[in-house]
Amino acid sequence: MKKLENGSVHLELDEVMPMAVDSLKRAGCDDENAQAVASCIYEAERHGAHSHGLFRMPGYLASLKSGKVNGKASPKISTSKPSVLSVDSDGGYAPLAHKKLAKPLADMAKAQGVGVAALTNTFHFAALWQETEMLANEGVVGLACTAFKPALPPAGGSKPLYGTNPVAFSWPREDKEPLTFDQASAVMARGEVMIAAREGHTLPEGVGIDENGNPTTDPNEILKGALLPYGGYKGASIAMMVELLAASLIGEQLSFEAAAQDNNDGGPPRGGEFILALDPTNGLASAEGLFAKMLEQEGTRLPGDGRRAKRSKVLAEGVQIPVDLYEKIAS
Amino acid sequence: MKKLENGSVHLELDEVMPMAVDSLKRAGCDDENAQAVASCIYEAERHGAHSHGLFRMPGYLASLKSGKVNGKASPKISTSKPSVLSVDSDGGYAPLAHKKLAKPLADMAKAQGVGVAALTNTFHFAALWQETEMLANEGVVGLACTAFKPALPPAGGSKPLYGTNPVAFSWPREDKEPLTFDQASAVMARGEVMIAAREGHTLPEGVGIDENGNPTTDPNEILKGALLPYGGYKGASIAMMVELLAASLIGEQLSFEAAAQDNNDGGPPRGGEFILALDPTNGLASAEGLFAKMLEQEGTRLPGDGRRAKRSKVLAEGVQIPVDLYEKIAS
Numbered sequence: 001m002k003k004l005e006n007g008s009v010h011l012e013l014d015e016v017m018p019m020a021v022d023s024l025k026r027a028g029c030d031d032e033n034a035q036a037v038a039s040c041i042y043e044a045e046r047h048g049a050h051s052h053g054l055f056r057m058p059g060y061l062a063s064l065k066s067g068k069v070n071g072k073a074s075p076k077i078s079t080s081k082p083s084v085l086s087v088d089s090d091g092g093y094a095p096l097a098h099k100k101l102a103k104p105l106a107d108m109a110k111a112q113g114v115g116v117a118a119l120t121n122t123f124h125f126a127a128l129w130q131e132t133e134m135l136a137n138e139g140v141v142g143l144a145c146t147a148f149k150p151a152l153p154p155a156g157g158s159k160p161l162y163g164t165n166p167v168a169f170s171w172p173r174e175d176k177e178p179l180t181f182d183q184a185s186a187v188m189a190r191g192e193v194m195i196a197a198r199e200g201h202t203l204p205e206g207v208g209i210d211e212n213g214n215p216t217t218d219p220n221e222i223l224k225g226a227l228l229p230y231g232g233y234k235g236a237s238i239a240m241m242v243e244l245l246a247a248s249l250i251g252e253q254l255s256f257e258a259a260a261q262d263n264n265d266g267g268p269p270r271g272g273e274f275i276l277a278l279d280p281t282n283g284l285a286s287a288e289g290l291f292a293k294m295l296e297q298e299g300t301r302l303p304g305d306g307r308r309a310k311r312s313k314v315l316a317e318g319v320q321i322p323v324d325l326y327e328k329i330a331s
Numbered sequence: 332m333k334k335l336e337n338g339s340v341h342l343e344l345d346e347v348m349p350m351a352v353d354s355l356k357r358a359g360c361d362d363e364n365a366q367a368v369a370s371c372i373y374e375a376e377r378h379g380a381h382s383h384g385l386f387r388m389p390g391y392l393a394s395l396k397s398g399k400v401n402g403k404a405s406p407k408i409s410t411s412k413p414s415v416l417s418v419d420s421d422g423g424y425a426p427l428a429h430k431k432l433a434k435p436l437a438d439m440a441k442a443q444g445v446g447v448a449a450l451t452n453t454f455h456f457a458a459l460w461q462e463t464e465m466l467a468n469e470g471v472v473g474l475a476c477t478a479f480k481p482a483l484p485p486a487g488g489s490k491p492l493y494g495t496n497p498v499a500f501s502w503p504r505e506d507k508e509p510l511t512f513d514q515a516s517a518v519m520a521r522g523e524v525m526i527a528a529r530e531g532h533t534l535p536e537g538v539g540i541d542e543n544g545n546p547t548t549d550p551n552e553i554l555k556g557a558l559l560p561y562g563g564y565k566g567a568s569i570a571m572m573v574e575l576l577a578a579s580l581i582g583e584q585l586s587f588e589a590a591a592q593d594n595n596d597g598g599p600p601r602g603g604e605f606i607l608a609l610d611p612t613n614g615l616a617s618a619e620g621l622f623a624k625m626l627e628q629e630g631t632r633l634p635g636d637g638r639r640a641k642r643s644k645v646l647a648e649g650v651q652i653p654v655d656l657y658e659k660i661a662s
Contacts, residue, residue, distance in 0.1 A: 080444065081442070081443055081444030081445075081610070082413060082414070082442070082443045082444065083413070083414040083443040083444045083445045083446075084443075084444030084445060111412070111413070112412055112413045112414040112415075112443065113411065113412030113413065113414045113415030113447060114412075114414045114415065114445055114446070114447045114607075115414075115445070116444060116445045116609070141575075141580065153628065154624075154625040154628060154631050155631065155634075156628070156630035156631040156632065157625070157628030157629070157630055157631045158628065158630075159628055161621075161624055161625065161628070169568070169572050171575055181568040181571075181572075183565045183568060187562070229562075230561070230562030230563070230565045230566070231518070231560075231561030231562030231563075231565065231566050232561070232562075234514045234561045234562065234566070235561070235562050235565070237500070237512040237514060237634060238569075240512075240621075240625075240634070241500050241512075243621055244472075244502055244611075244614070244618055244621065245609075247614075247617060247621075248611070248614035248615075248617035248618040248621065249472065249609060249611050249614045250614070251613050251614065251617075254617065254620065254621050254624075256621075256624055257620075276445075276607075278447070278576075278580060279412070280575075280579070280580050282582050283575070283578075283579035283580045283581070283582065284579075286578060286579035286582075286585065287575055287579040289585065289588075290492075290571075290574055290575070290578075290579065290585050290587075293492055293585075293587055294485040294488070294492065294571075297484065297485060297487070297488030297489065297490055297492070298488070299487035299488055299489075300485050300486065300487040300488045301487065303486075303568060303571070
């Protein structure tokens with residue numbers, strides 16, 4: 001740790017995990033939960049995904065301190081139907097549940113051909129690609145989605161109803177890291193809009209509307225108004241589907257219900273996650289043929305590789321965070 | 332049937348189905364296959380979805396005449412894993428396979444919690460919403476996707492690689508028709524671009540690029556170049572996922588492989604379809620809560636209702652098709 005003249009704090013990458021673990025434990029997490037959450041924060045920072053890194057720590061800490069989240073949660077996993085794993089996260093953060101469900105869900109998908117994990121009673125505040133990559137590392141295709149609080153209007157409307165509702169997908173590869181995409185149903189993830197607001201940047205047109213439904217490039221106005229879905233009504237359909245799968249289908253709160261019940265402590269609201277796993281055993285060679293064709297075209301790369309390309313820079317240069325963020329985590 | 336002065340032919344809606352059945356049988360379909368395909372064409376016309384209606388008949392007829400498609404196909408269904416239905420379409424059109432798989436797939440989803448139908452050795456030329464609505468009418472959630480021939484470039488590229496790769500989703504409702512969306516991964520479905528080309532319309536910017544990768548509004552140039560995915564790289568991710576699910580995962584041809592093998596008779600190439608069914612029993616009330624919130628906002632409607640609103644007009648006014656299209660079907 002080193003304070004810089006620009007008012008930021010510099011951290012070596014290997015300082016991130018112990019600092020996050022220590023901070024989470026002091027706020028009430030047991031070791032197992034602290035390790036699982038901190039690992040997500042570390043992995044986000046390691047891949048240059050700062051909006052899901054240490055930037056999230058104040059939200060985690062606030063939701064522990066308010067008593068909303070159970071820092072000592074012990075997820076309970078049961079097979080509710082032959083191809084459905086019911087995972088009660090015990091009021092804790094999602095990462096520990098992910099660690100516990102990845103192997104049984106992958107085994108279920110291999111045996112049954114397909115498996116669904118219905119993750120309920122959880123608090124999801126991390127990047128989704130981590131759980132789909134856990135599944136891919138177990139040899140199966142992973143698809144995950146989760147709702148949050150209203151941020152996006154339905155098609156034709158102007159008031160937030162759907163969460164930014166990301167969808168992540170990972171495809172396993174032999175001897176290579178999985179192909180992975182993780183994309184919000186919004187043009188821009190809420191975390192990125194929050195960072196722009198914090199840093200005082202304006203945003204491109206089309207990212208959001210103000211509280212009167214008018215286009216704006218001011219991230220603060222967008223945070224009071226609504227984000228817009230990517231691709232117009234088509235992205236809104238995806239966001240709607242995520243509400244239905246990650247809330248209605250599995251018996252959890254829709255985004256608008258989660259917001260109504262949340263204590264607004266700055267952490268995530270209670271919600272659910274829909275995770276699908278598929279056995280791709282006979283399709284791996286075909287997929288490699290597709291990937292080769294993608295890479296034949298100039299300007300392309302495989303989804304996930306852009307994020308991974310940031311690792312060496314982050315490892316060499318470390319991480320910079322604002323001093324007030326550092327103090328919130330360290331205090 | 333009535334010839335109009337504008338060079339079109341007017342048909343009553345109830346003339347569509349027998350005309351299509353008769354034409355398909357004369358071209359080599361048995362009654363069961365002809366009824367299944369004609370039913371899709373009728374349903375498309377009934378909902379004002381002309382790009383999937385009689386407009387597709389020349390493609391169906393050409394692919395029967397060339398011998399590419401088996402008009403007397405008898406789909407074979409087996410349970411390859413406890414939650415996977417393997418459906419070999421026997422080289423026929425997809426609609427007969429859909430009719431045969433809907434009930435067993437819904438039963439599988441109810442028993443197992445989730446089921447996948449892996450539809451292979453098939454020729455898909457119809458709107459996807461019909462099969463997901465069949466599933467919803469059996470009481471389960473349906474999600475379907477299929478590849479075709481290259482039309483969309485991968486993210487960062489400029490040459491077609493992915494099909495327009497539609498995704499359809501239906502959610503069942505008690506005493507109401509299902510909520511359904513069916514959307515191409517392209518900004519605009521290829522069928523609509525073909526209609527614009529036929530009718531001499533230009534298209535909005537952002538729909539496609541010419542064969543040199545430059546933006547164009549000319550549908551003929553776009554058909555030679557590439558369609559663009561909705562929402563930029565995010566829509567490209569969806570199109571890529573469809574290739575992986577509807578081809579690699581289930582053991583069928585990717586779009587570029589299908590194009591290489593196709594005889595270009597104007598009909599669809601051989602391909603596959605991925606169909607997912609989920610048991611939503613405990614989520615129906617929650618979903619109705621979401622739908623009510625959507626409709627509270629001015630300017631919204633539920634996906635699928637726009638299409639259904641066209642029925643009464645089509646029923647009253649019938650269907651108009653160009654005389655040359657009529658002659659191809661009737662001759």
